[in-house]
Amino acid sequence: MQIRKTKIKDNKKVLIQTPHEESLLNSEKLYFPVTSGRCPVGAPCVEEGDHIKVGQLIGVREGAFFDQQIRSSVSGKVVKSEKKVDQTGKLVNCIVIENDCKYEVYNPGFERSDEEIEKLTQEEVVDIIRDSGLVGLGGAAFPSYIKLGTKEEIKVVVANGAECEPFLISDWKFMYENPSDVINGLKIVMRAVNAPEGVIAVKKKNKHLIAKLEEELLNHSDANIRVAKIKDFYPAGWEIQTVKLATGITVPQGTILAESGVLNFNTTTLGSLYQAVKYGRPLIERYFTISGDGIKNTTFRVRLGTPVRELIEKAGGYLDPEIPKTLVLGGPMMGVNTTNDDIVITDTTTSLLVFNRPIDIVEDPCILCASCIDVCPVGIDPVLIMKAQRARDKDELLKLDVNKCIECGLCSYICPSKIPLTEEIRKAKRTVSR
Ligand code: SF4
Ligand code: SF4
Numbered sequence: 092m093q094i095r096k097t098k099i100k101d102n103k104k105v106l107i108q109t110p111h112e113e114s115l116l117n118s119e120k121l122y123f124p125v126t127s128g129r130c131p132v133g134a135p136c137v138e139e140g141d142h143i144k145v146g147q148l149i150g151v152r153e154g155a156f157f158d159q160q161i162r163s164s165v166s167g168k169v170v171k172s173e174k175k176v177d178q179t180g181k182l183v184n185c186i187v188i189e190n191d192c193k194y195e196v197y198n199p200g201f202e203r204s205d206e207e208i209e210k211l212t213q214e215e216v217v218d219i220i221r222d223s224g225l226v227g228l229g230g231a232a233f234p235s236y237i238k239l240g241t242k243e244e245i246k247v248v249v250a251n252g253a254e255c256e257p258f259l260i261s262d263w264k265f266m267y268e269n270p271s272d273v274i275n276g277l278k279i280v281m282r283a284v285n286a287p288e289g290v291i292a293v294k295k296k297n298k299h300l301i302a303k304l305e306e307e308l309l310n311h312s313d314a315n316i317r318v319a320k321i322k323d324f325y326p327a328g329w330e331i332q333t334v335k336l337a338t339g340i341t342v343p344q345g346t347i348l349a350e351s352g353v354l355n356f357n358t359t360t361l362g363s364l365y366q367a368v369k370y371g372r373p374l375i376e377r378y379f380t381i382s383g384d385g386i387k388n389t390t391f392r393v394r395l396g397t398p399v400r401e402l403i404e405k406a407g408g409y410l411d412p413e414i415p416k417t418l419v420l421g422g423p424m425m426g427v428n429t430t431n432d433d434i435v436i437t438d439t440t441t442s443l444l445v446f447n448r449p450i451d452i453v454e455d456p457c458i459l460c461a462s463c464i465d466v467c468p469v470g471i472d473p474v475l476i477m478k479a480q481r482a483r484d485k486d487e488l489l490k491l492d493v494n495k496c497i498e499c500g501l502c503s504y505i506c507p508s509k510i511p512l513t514e515e516i517r518k519a520k521r522t523v524s525r
Contacts, residue, residue, distance in 0.1 A: 092489045095103055095326040096115070096128075096322070096324065097466050097501055097504075097505070098323065098324050098325070098327050099257060099327050099424075099426075099504065100257065101142070101256075101257040101258070102257050102258050102382070102422075103257070103259075103260050103263070104316055105388065106258065106260045106382060106388060106390060107260055107264075109388060109389070110229075111389075111390035111391060111392060112137055112379065112389060112390065112391045112392065112405065113301070113392055114333060114389075115376065115392060115394055116393065116394070116401055116405065117190060117192050118190060118394070118396075118397050118400070118401055119189065119190060120169075120170070120187055120188065120189055120190065120398075121163070121164060121165050121188045121190055121394060121395075121396030121397065121435075121471050122152065122173065122175045122185035122186075122201070122396050122398065122435040123163065123185055123186045123187075123188070123267055123395070123396050123435075123437075124163050124175070124177040124183045124185050124435065124437055124483055125150050125152065125161070125175075125183070125184050125185065125186060126152055126183050126184070126449050127152055127159065127173075127177065127178075127226075127232060127437065127488060128177075128179040128232060129152075129154045129159075129232045129233065130152030130154040130179070130224070131153075131154075131195055131233075131234070132152070132153045132157070133150060133151060133152035133153060134150060134151065134267060134481045135149060135161075135162070135169075135172070135186045135489075136148060136149065136150055136151060137149045137151040137170060137186065138186035139169050139170060139171060140168065140170055141168070141169045142166075142167070142171060142195060143148065143163045143165075143166060143167060143168070143169060143188055143392045144163070144166045144195045144197040145163060145164065145165060145166050145194055145195060145196045145197060145368060145375060146162050146163065146197040146198065146371075146373050146375065146419055147161055147162060147163050147197040148160055148161070148167070149162065149163050149186050149197070150163050150186050154234070156237075157185070157217075157234045157236075157237050157427060158221075158234075159224050159226060159234055160222060160223070160224035160373075161186065161224060162223070162224055162373040162375065162469075163188055163375075163396075164376065164394040164395045164396050165188055165190045165191075165192075165402045166190075166191055166193050166194055166195040166196075166376035166393060167189045167190045167191040167193075167196060168188070168189045168191070169186065169187070169188060169189075169194075170187050170188070170189045171187065172184055172185060172187055173185055173187050173483065174428060175398070175433055175434065175435045176246070176420075176431050176432075176433050176434040176435070177350070177434075177435065177437055178420060178421070178426040178434075178437045178439050178440040179420075179427060180420050180428065180429040181439075182197065182342060182431070185198060185435065185482075188396070194345060195393050198371050200483060201370060201371040202369065202370055202428045203369055203370075203371075204373075205367065208368055209282065210370065211279075211282075211283070211368070212283075213239070213240070213283040213284060213285075213348060214240075214269070214497055216239060216279060216280075216283040216368065217239050217240045217283075219367055219368055219371075220235050220236040220239055220357075220364060220367060220368075221234075222367075222373075223363075223367035223371075223372075223373040223374070224366075224373055224374070224438075225360065225364060225367060226360075226438060226439065227356070227357055227360055227372060227439075228262075228360045228363065228374070228377070228439060229251065229254075229262065229328070229357035229360070229427065230357070230358045230359050230439055230441065231357075232258075232438070232439045235356070235360060235364060236356055236458065238261065238349075238356070239280065239284065241284060241349040242514065243287040243295075243347075243349040243351060243352065244352060245284040245285065245348060245352055245353065245502060246286060246287065246340075246352035246353065247286060247287075247288040247290060247338050247340070247352065247353055248277060248284065248286045248288070248290070248352075248354045248355075248356065249289075249290050249291075249292055249330075249333060249334055249337050249338065249353060249354070249355045249356070250273060250276075250277045250290065250291040250292065250356060250357075250358045251291065251292050251320060251328060251330065251333050251355050251356065251357050251358060252266050252273075252291060252292055252293045252300075252357075252358040253292055253294055253327050253328030253333050254294075254323050254328060255326050255329070255361045255424075256328075256421070256422025256425060256426075257327075257422060257424065258377075258380065258382045258383070258422055258426050258442060258444055259380065259421075259422050259441050259442055260307065260323060260380055260419055261359065261377065261379065261380060261390070261441050261442070262296065262357065262358050262359050263377035263479045264390060265358065265359040266293070266300055266304065266358050266359075266362075267299070267300055267303055269315050269362050270303050270304050270306075271307055271310070271364075272361075272362035272365045272366065273291070273304075273358045273359075273361050273362045273365075274275050274291075274304075274307055274308065274314075274316060275283030275357075275365040275369070276362050276363070276364040276365035276368075277289045277291065277314075277316060277356075277371075278311065278314050278316070279360050279364060279365060279368055280331060280354065280356060280364065281314065281316075281363065284354060286354070287315060288315050288316075289315065289316035289320075290316070290317055290319045290337045290338055291304055291317070291318045291319065291335050291358065292319045292321050292336065292337035293318060293319070293320065293321065294320070294321055294322070294323045294327065295320035295321060295322065295323065296323050299319060300410045303315055304318050305318055309421060312330075314345060319336065319337035319338070321333065322336060325424065325499070325501065326424075326497070326501070327466055329468060329497055329499065330342075330348065330355040331344060331348075333355065334348065334353050334355055334493075338353065340352070340353055344469060345495070345513065346371055355484065359377070361447075369525030372394065374438050375395055376392055376393060376394055376395065377392075377393060377395065377436070377438065377440075378390055378391070378392055378393075378441075379391050379393045379399075379402065379436055379440060379441065379442060379443075380435060380441070380442040380443075380501060381403065381406050381442070381443050382400075382442060382443075382444055382445070382446075382467065383419075383444040383445040383446045384410075384445075384446060384447050385405065385410055385411065385414070385416050385445035385446055385447040386406055386407075386408075386409055386410055386411055387406045387407045387410065387446040389402075389405070390404040391405070392415035392434070393436050395436050395437060396435060396436060397435065397436045398431060398433070398434070398435055398436075399432060399433075399434040399435065399440075399443055400433065403432065403436065403495065405445075409445065409478060411447055411449070412452070415448070416445055416446065416447065416448075417444075417445075417446040418432060418443060418445055418446075418447055419427070419441055419443070419444040419446070420434065420440070420444075421440075421441055421442060422441070422442065422443075422444075423444060423500075424499060424500030424504060425498055425499060425500050426444065433513050437516075439478070444447070444470055452509050452511075453509070454508060454509050454510050454511070455480040455507075455508040455509060455510075457474055457508055457510060458507065458508060460473075460484065460507060462506065462507065463502035463505060463506055465505075465513055466501045466502065466504075466505050467501065467502060468497070468499060468501065469495045469497060470495075471492050471493070471495050471496060472491055473496075473502035473512040473513075473516060474510075474512070475487075475491055475510060476488060476493050476496075476512075476515070476516050476519050477510065477512050477515040477516070477519075479491060479493075479519065480515045480516070480518055480519035480522060481515070484522055485522055488519050488522060488523050489523055493516060493519045493520055493523055494518060494523065496516045496520065498513055498516070498517060499513075500513045502516075
């Protein structure tokens with residue numbers, strides 16, 4: 092089946108050229124959701140009044156077959172819990188730490204030597220990463236320790252730096268600022284799973300970044316790692332697509348990558364993995380971008396738990412406040428709309444898009460142009476799924492393989508009738524799961 096390769100305007104050039112705000116905010120209170128999209132259950136392991144240090148365990152989230160530790164990004168006192176909006180756009184319970192601005196570290200001075208790192212077994216790396224609470228930072232939020240624990244024979248580890256969605260530049264920033272962390276993280280994974288090859292996948296248009304990574308690789312001639320310059324289309328960053336473009340390996344959809352001898356990690360995740368192994372440092376900071384025509388476009392380095400309203404204020408507030416805004420958490424293709432900007436930064440919060448236009452788009456009838464079918468990267472039929480969903484026909488939805496949808500957003504993007512196909516397909520997935 093031939094799928095149309097779709098190029099979409101990504102608006103990244105200007106964002107990349109704008110220097111990021113380096114100074115971290117000293118927010119008075121930091122908020123840590125006790126649940127996440129993948130972990131619907133969670134609980135704090137601290138109580139009001141407890142004194143907490145940077146990197147200390149404060150709670151645990153629980154998913155279907157895994158858990159995720161929650162660690163504080165500041166030192167200070169635990170105060171009464173509050174509800175805030177997390178990266179899924181939902182209002183969730185948060186552990187709240189009143190920042191004492193001393194930033195006392197939980198395990199000061201901890202460092203493993205390179206020799207110690209080289210001797211770590213796969214099980215030891217898995218334990219370190221589980222303790223750090225690291226999940227896939229490209230948005231998937233899948234726990235990294237589960238991937239790392241694979242018992243399959245791995246031929247190649249892919250560092251996925253494709254960062255496909257328009258407006259998102261946090262992986263680009265991280266790779267550009269920290270190329271050695273990305274490569275060191277990749278080497279740790281390769282050693283842990285005994286993989287003979289590593290590939291860093293970056294879109295070929297990112298020439299400066301590729302040069303930076305290749306220059307850094309000269310310091311790692313002991314490792315069999317190369318940069319794969321992949322084509323610029325959407326969704327080249329979908330892991331099955333990235334693996335195919337970077338290694339030539341075809342992974343059948345619905346199977347686990349490791350069964351095809353491949354592991355795929357987002358590049359920022361690998362950098363954070365290195366920090367956890369080398370310095371025992373969990374992820375406590377990330378890059379976050381505020382973008383769109385309704386705000387001054389700014390990228391920040393932020394502590395997890397920072398209220399986004401403080402960042403909006405730091406960026407100068409909303410532009411044209413009299414014009415209604417559309418807010419999108421994440422990228423415009425896969426992100427979620429929200430009407431509440433009382434959002435907090437979590438490990439997977441990449442950006443907030445602020446557009447000067449109302450959300451009430453009027454839908455026209457389907458003109459049977461088949462564009463949505465042509466662009467779908469997994470080869471399903473979005474228009475038939477939409478019709479079956481609107482008819483609540485569960486059997487038909489299953490026949491149409493609705494669960495293959497990766498929610499890339501392309502069908503909605505391409506539809507001339509402005510039918511919210513992706514949203515209907517999300518609903519359809521919920522219909523078949525009941
Ligand atoms: S959102 Fe789903 S159905 Fe639509 S194009 Fe992407 S994968 Fe296909
Ligand atoms: S792209 Fe829109 S108008 Fe064209 S077939 Fe699909 S749903 Fe219908």
